[in-house]
Amino acid sequence: MKMAKKSSVFMLCAAVSLSLAACGPKESNSAKSSSKGSELVVWEDKEKSIGIKDAVAAFEKEHDVKVKIVEKPYAKQIEDLRMDGPAGTGPDVLTMPGDQIGTAVTEGLLKELHVKKGVQSLYTDASIQSQMVDQKLYGLPKAVETTVLFYNKDLISEKELPKTLEEWYDYSKKTADGSKFGFLALFDQIYYAESVMSGYGGYIFGKDKDGSYNPSDIGINNEGAVKGAALIQKFYKDGLFPAGIIGEQGINVLESLFTEGKAAAIISGPWNVEAFSKAGINYGITKLPKLEKGKNMSSFIGVKSYNVSAFSKNAELAQELAVFLANEKNSKTRYEETKEVPAVKSLANDPAIMKSEAARAVTEQSRFSEPTPNIPEMNEIWTPADSALQTVATGKADPKQALDQAAETAKGQIKAKHSGK
16 A cells, blocks of 8 residues: 555465464463453454454454454554554554554554564565564564556557666657656655665665664665666656656556556556556556666565554453464465455465466565665655655756755754654
């Protein structure tokens, strides 16, 4: 879901499967007896509760408990938890974007999870890393997404697809006429522009030796990032992108041009599969193109997770439920109902999942991608970076000048808001 951006399969051997089973509802008779008569509340994403309906019923039967499912937009659940948690009306288990984990932990909203290593090993490295803060685990991944390339098969065949972003530039030069376009992307936003900038060596935050993000090391204005932004600017400067896809309404314009058959290809995400299908577009999906020298465009990996509220009065049982909902069997069932790609490693090559073109594209693109940074300081990157990229797109500033200003602004905000850490 695209809201993940600001709040944007990888997916066992028999031994691991047994380890998972040991953490499910049949883990212990004592847990079952002590939970009898309890009630848990799960906040699930909008229109996604069908994916966990059977799992919840099985958990209720095994533990003799009642589980109430409430649907809420997953990117806004933390916002509601801030009010409902202390009031005693919040959930026991919630779902949220991985990039909000750090902020939620800092605010004391999430309970640390204590699960066996065998459970953690079920998931792809990137997805489980998104749930870690200071080497502690605060959630279990349930779905992953990346940006991918959608193309209109009535305008361009799979064999004709340019392989690199530079080739897409050349294709667009030949086809764009002001009303119809070749390739389009929301490159005035860091969520999408990072795919190009990081390909040349740019990055959001550097990492320390233990793999944790270093908020004092900002790379959105290094040499590689500037080079990537210069390539981005060419698409706007040469009229290959319409002015309407700059700013807040850009996403609506981009999607409309694609559904109206006026754009051969766009960068979007699996959240649009249903919408484009309903629009009757004869589309294909593939990973993002390469850059020069053969390096593939990157993207942010968005991770949805199950997390336990710090305000839960049944935290141990809530953890059991989170583990159960995110296990291999229930992750596959959830995919079958919601089409959201699971984060379980063993499902990466599952025939039922890999028959989906969207799932295959997300799986392949994930190989070149990084999780959206989950530390609170990421909140200070979005707006300055987007503002800088918009000045680049409109030609009001050169890439280096714009990105230098964005980095300075972000550093100032981090110092002002997070220096107490």
